[in-house]
Amino acid sequence: MRVVDHDQSDLRSQVSAEEWAVRVDLAACYRLAAHFGWDDLVFTHISARVPDTHDFLINPYGLMFDEITASSLVRVDLEGNKSLTSPYDINPAGFTIHSAIHAARDDAYCVLHLHTMAGIAVSCQKAGLLPISQQASIVVQSLAYHDYEGIALNPDEKSRLQQHLGNARNLMLRNHGLLTVGRSVPDAFLAMYTFQRACEIQVLAQGSGAELLHIPQPVLDTVPEYSKAVLRGAGSSLTWPALLRKMDKIDPGYRT
Template sequence: MSEASAQVSMSDAERKVRVDLAAAYRLVALFGWDDLVFTHISARVPGPEHHFLINPYGLLFEEITASSLVKVDLDGQKVGDSPYPVNPAGFTIHSAVHEVREDAGCVMHLHTPDGTAVATLEQGLLPLNQTAQLAMADLAYHDYEGVALDHDERPRLQRDLGSKGTMLLRNHGTLTVGPTVAQAFTRMYFLERACTMQVRTLAMQAAAGGGLYPTAEPVIEKNMQIGRMGLGQVADALVWPALIRKLDRVGPGYKD
């Protein structure tokens, strides 16, 4: 790691989380989900200290490396030496989740066009297809309260999220939680995919006219039940290794 001198006491466990989190940032850029230097993905550092890793403020997601990630405490303040600044306001949403969810090993928050569009629709995500039905099984909503600068919002966000793994932040964007980076990323993939499918479906309906072909209620419930079972093992054992192989082919520098 190019900045190993600033991380002399790093454990192997922290190193692994750093590499996975840096990979997630690069993959978000690769999928076109990034928003200049804004939005964040955070990951808990293994250990009892309640420390977290987050992106250095000002770097594009495609520039982030394992060593450039900044360690912060639950208030978003830097822990240890790092040449990079952080955006404490950007950690407000993440800290709310990490504070109350022991399973929140990783929290992803995005501002994608399709995710934000669906979050802004009054009806939210609709059960229009299989992907949406799987995502809806674990979906929560949180009303917009302005740019996330106020820590007073955290209890309401915590209440609205509850034990769910995905959330639409009204008029704002998407959020996922997972015990691992792999699981948070996979949940985000399904949520974002469902939102894109909905945006395209409704656009085609508006252009062509006619109704939407319905899915029978028992089928929707069946798919939602599958969604409630989660994709943990599939994400960790199959999806993430495949994504890492892809990233290693197109840009392995994230490990630095």
């Protein structure tokens, strides 16, 4: 991996232990997205709220996901002003999307947005995500849609993003990609993993040309109880420590 000189090693002493912990989780999330092949050069974004503030952390515009570290993340307020000195700028479209959701949802501690091929492929389909897999059966319990309005540079789009997302956990951005909201970085990551898998399965199943079998509604109606457990963090509390162990073996630089 190419090494980029973005040493801000003294930053840890400038922030609270709680903020540093979020920074480490968020940097790990970026590296995991790269590991799973979900990145799109430098053009998508994951954000996390700084504890006990309205500020949030987001990626430095221009760094690849596998270059992001805890100290390189940029801290901004809801107006887009840096609230901690950083040599980096942020993606304006990323700010539009993430600031809208952090402002509207008190439970939006992490917002994860991707441009994966499978996610975009399904977002282009009129019927959206189909209930044809176990993964999809979980996602559709809390899924909303937002129509494409062009690259997200218009502040007026914020209110529509907020309205369309509502209280949902998953948002399909039509002709654009996927977005998940979580009460923590681990929660948002697990939601995205499930969402992305559901889209991959759908595209593969459609490509076979076979008639698709939808999960019956009475079966779908049994899923919310499981989803409640996921929303309480039961799933991410198991998966996240394992994912961090994986990253510590193959790419531990995110912690710096």
